[in-house]
Amino acid sequence: MKTFLSLVDVTSKLDPTDYVGFTFFVGCMAMMAASAFFFLSLNQFDKKWRTSVLVSGLITFIAAVHYFYMRDYWAVNMESPTFFRYVDWVLTVPLMCVEFYLILKVAGAKPALMWKLIAFSVIMLVTGYFGEAVYNTGSGPAVWGAISGAAYFYIVYEIWFGSAKKLAVNAGGDILKAHKILCWFVLVGWAIYPLGYMMGTEGWYNSILPQGGIDVVYNLADAINKIGFGLVIYALAVKKNEVHN
Ligand SMILES: *C/C=C(C)/C=C/C=C(C)/C=C/C1=C(C)CCCC1(C)C
Numbered sequence: 001m002k003t004f005l006s007l008v009d010v011t012s013k014l015d016p017t018d019y020v021g022f023t024f025f026v027g028c029m030a031m032m033a034a035s036a037f038f039f040l041s042l043n044q045f046d047k048k049w050r051t052s053v054l055v056s057g058l059i060t061f062i063a064a065v066h067y068f069y070m071r072d073y074w075a076v077n078m079e080s081p082t083f084f085r086y087v088d089w090v091l092t093v094p095l096m097c098v099e100f101y102l103i104l105k106v107a108g109a110k111p112a113l114m115w116k117l118i119a120f121s122v123i124m125l126v127t128g129y130f131g132e133a134v135y136n137t138g139s140g141p142a143v144w145g146a147i148s149g150a151a152y153f154y155i156v157y158e159i160w161f162g163s164a165k166k167l168a169v170n171a172g173g174d175i176l177k178a179h180k181i182l183c184w185f186v187l188v189g190w191a192i193y194p195l196g197y198m199m200g201t202e203g204w205y206n207s208i209l210p211q212g213g214i215d216v217v218y219n220l221a222d223a224i225n226k227i228g229f230g231l232v233i234y235a236l237a238v239k240k241n242e243v244h245n
Contacts, residue, residue, distance in 0.1 A: 020212035023219040024071035031064035034227045038234065049237035052102045056230030059092045063226050070215075080200065080215050086129045092226065093125060094118040097155075099233055100164060103178060107171035113163060117155060124151035128193075132201055141201035149194060159183050178236040185229050192221035 015021070038057030042050055066088035073081035101114035131144025158164055160183050168179035200214030 018075075020215050021071070021074055023216050024067060024074050027219045027223065028064060028067040028071055030223055030227060031060045031067055034230060035061040035064055038230060041234065045237050045241055048106075049240055052099060052233050053230075053237050055095055055099055055102065056233045059095050060226050060230055062091050062095075063088055063222060074212070074215065078211070080212065082129075082133045085218065086125060086133070090122065090125050093121045096225075096229060097121055099229070100159060100179075100182065103175055103182075103233070103236065104164060104167040104171065106175065107167040109164070109167050113167075117158065117164075120151045120154050120158075124148045124155070127151065128197065132197060136201055139203070141197070142203050145194065145197060145201070152190065152194070156183075156187055159186060174236055174239045178232055181232050182229060185225055185232070189221065189225040189228065192217060192224070196221065 035057050038053055038060065042053055042057075045053055066084050069084045070081040070088075073079070073084060097117035098114060100117060101109050101111070104113070125148070127144045128148040131141040131148065135141075135144060159179075164179070165183075168176045171179075196214045196217035199217060
């Protein structure tokens, strides 16, 4: 009943000038379409690469479900759906860490590498949530944002220069190429999030921006990082498949 009522609310409150709401709608559709694409392509891959593409699909699918909730939440409350946002991230970002591990497995990557990346991604997101939603006054956003940023830099370091990089070099060829592109996603694509965070939390320039600006930035970043990242994995799987056939 509650969901039904909130759906009624959503459609009765649609406002043609609600650009933030528009990006939530587009986000829903883009994530759904990407999931269908990844899932329906699974049959063409052999077992080893199927798992990687499956994880790409899971990332966009989990995001799609959260986007439906976030779209409703925004339409009803005209407030950032911070809670759903972070639940989405805390599920999907660790899965992106799994992707790094999966493509480097051929070069001998150990689960320890995967768990290390996952642990730092969770630290990055939990501390980010504290700064954005819990201790979000005074110096809170700056302090928690700095801790979150440190965890982010560690992930960047690990994949660009650390053991993940060494494994990628050992693997060489298409895997090294794909690893490099994914590294750029993390360095540039993920860097959009702290910018959004500074737009939406106290202490930077949130006062000069309209409500919801943070969501437009996050929604754009999600589309780039979740769908783009998944497509890099997909392209790698397609290449590897050709080699085998
Ligand atoms: C699909 C979702 C993705 C790839 C989300 C990534 C999120 C981040 C890289 C967030 C990073 C943050 C900081 C580095 C500092 C400020 C707080 C965060 C959580 C926005």
